[in-house]
Amino acid sequence: MKKLMTGNEAFAYGAYLHGVRFAAAYPGTPSSEILSNYARYPGVFAEWSPNEKVALDAAIGAAYAGTRAMSSMKHVGMNVAADSLFYAVYTGLKAGLVIVCADDPNMHSSQNEQDNRNYAKFAKCPMLEPSDNEEAKQFVGTALDISEQYDTPVIVRSVTRLSHSSTPVEVTDQEPPPPPEEPPVYERDAQKFVMVPANARRRHPVVEERLKQLAEFAESTPINYIEPGDSKLGIVSAGICYHYAREVFPDATFLKLGMVYPLPEKLIHKFAEQVEKIIVVEELDPFLEERLKLMGIEVQGKDIFPMIGEFSPSLVRSCAVQAGLIEAPEAPPEIKSNLERPIRPPMLCPGCGHRALFHVLRENGVLVTGDIGCYTLAFAPPLNAMHTTGCMGASIGVAHGINKAGVKDDVAAVLGDSTFLHSGIHPVIDVLYNQGSTTTIISDNNATAMTGFQEHPGTGKTVQDMETKVVDPEKLVRGIGYEKVDICDPYDIDKMEKILQDHLKSEEPSVIIARHPCVLSTREKHTPPEVDPEICINCGVCLDIGCSPLVQEEDHVRIDTLLCNGCGLCVKVCPQEAIIEK
Amino acid sequence: MKNIDFLMAGVGGQGTILASNILAEVGLQLGYDVKKAEVHGMAQRGGQVDSHIRWGDKVYSPLVEENNADYLIGFEMLEAARFPHFLKENSLALVNDYRINPPLVNLGKATYPSKKEIETLILERAGKVLWIEGTGIAKNLGNPAMVGVVMLGALSTLIGGDKEAWLDVVGRMVPQKFVELNKEAFNAGCAVTV
Structure with missing residues (x-):
């Protein structure tokens, strides 16, 4: 029986089916629903970690201990987790470790458009790329098998369009393995798992040799294959782009790659001999194209298709027509009307506590260094109340640097509660240690709201709905050494303003917790005025x-x-x- | 089986995603290969939500290609007006006769186009625009969030397929306590077009 699943549901299902018993993640669009779906399966342990690096370390630990493990993250989450990815490639593991990582071409909900295939090459880590959700399910299993056979983490790459699209997935062909009867036994092997220089020097040749073996594996794995067709045109593609290309070039010969790193060079040469012309259809960077060119194969790619943004069948077709690869299809007349259609940007919700805080900040002319979350929307008109946003946790360090540079403006860093716990703790330590005067405002709505109200260490609940200890940001910053700490409901705008002015005037580093729970998650509602x-x-x-x-x-x-x-x-x-x- | 491509457009919070899930599931029940694409993330904050649903013998891309959609289902007038370039000639648009102002309009800095202007624009491609008092009907039944199910009812009479199959999927996919009410909303939608 087939069931419609999103890509994220299929990754979770695949992990469950293939015996993953531990998974850890930090929410991030478009990857968040992988972990929340996985957490619902029986007999598994799932956690929201404070950030992606902690999540990956925890998954590595579970895999060291002989338990199949998964960590999922959005593309920029990999930047946070990268240090751990690199050592895990050197150490290898005991049981399979799969890292599902979702890129966001067109930045539907992200600050950049990085192509994480580069991480595969950079970290020397194999990478698979499913093109639909049946493959998403299956490739998690393939990744775990590769991981165990070759003793390496394996990355499975998704993109927004795959993670958030629904396609049929077979749900009755497999059962998950039974739970282990005995608890796993940790096998101590310091030479393999302690990456001091002497050991790491012994591991690097292992990594290089492993890549050669993986390249051999890539030649024979059924997830890389040639689809015969007209020999005039050969298309190389992987992932969701394969489907766009299939629609636009129905008669071409295809090289469909399920494994994008390392590449099957013999298979590619064989393909090249079969076709007269080769086109690579890939979103973002010319990752495959460059490799093929290094192999001495004549290909076209980025001279036809853009390096920026997301592909679609319409885009692939229009580029192909322009390059003379296909005839222009019969199309209805162009639409003539130029009716003005005002844009509808996302906004802070009615009742959102962030709005009251940013109203006060704007009225006081504060230079606000911002962060990643719903509240980033305060940069936009008519609020116009945020002036920088870069990545998770950047607000505090940036404010500290601006303060140290000596500008006259009143400066405040604003970040959410989940973002603070993700990567705001080290920068508040920095401010305190280096005698800064920065005012940090934690806009605390007791939720990871932007990505869909996931629990976090401050909410008292886990992803599997267990009651747990609450990490209180006030106690935390007082414990670090902050003495000037105030808590205020931003809807009390007079009190909020008084506290803000007091903190901004002070030479002492300080923290304000502006606390109003997210009205969407608490369903708080009052009679309209x-x-x-x-x-x-x-x-x-x-x-x-x-x-x-x-x-x-x-x-x-x-x-x-x-x-x-x-x-x-x-x-x-x-x-x-x-x-x-x- | 003929391929059918649908485009749904609405505003976050209107129930567009549930309606698109139902429509995709109905396709699967009717024996089609089905794919569906949408982007969510910031949509809950009142942004636009557009959803692509494709039924066919074999569907590759989850995204509908421009000039190819058979049906445009607009949950909000301005949102419907953003997508006529996706329609093929003589296609059909079902549009909820309902307006949600974008922020710039509320601030008096942009103009919301008139219903007539929107209709003229969509008719450059569509053979017909079917205006449906979807939100009105759903509100009368007790919950404006059922607008999606009303729209699906109207759509079902145009596509055909066993009505019971549609109702069965609606019953399975809406919240348990509102099953009967949603079936009523679906039937009310059917009545609009019959």
């Missing part, structure tokens, strides 16, 4: 808080009661007192 059209002078001050239920009509502002959460922030900011709480 009303605008008295007689009093409202349509000045637009309330509109500057950027709350979607506030609508400007011809002579007054109206509140859309269907959308309104009743938080009352607009009541507080209205200078005419025209908005009345109900």
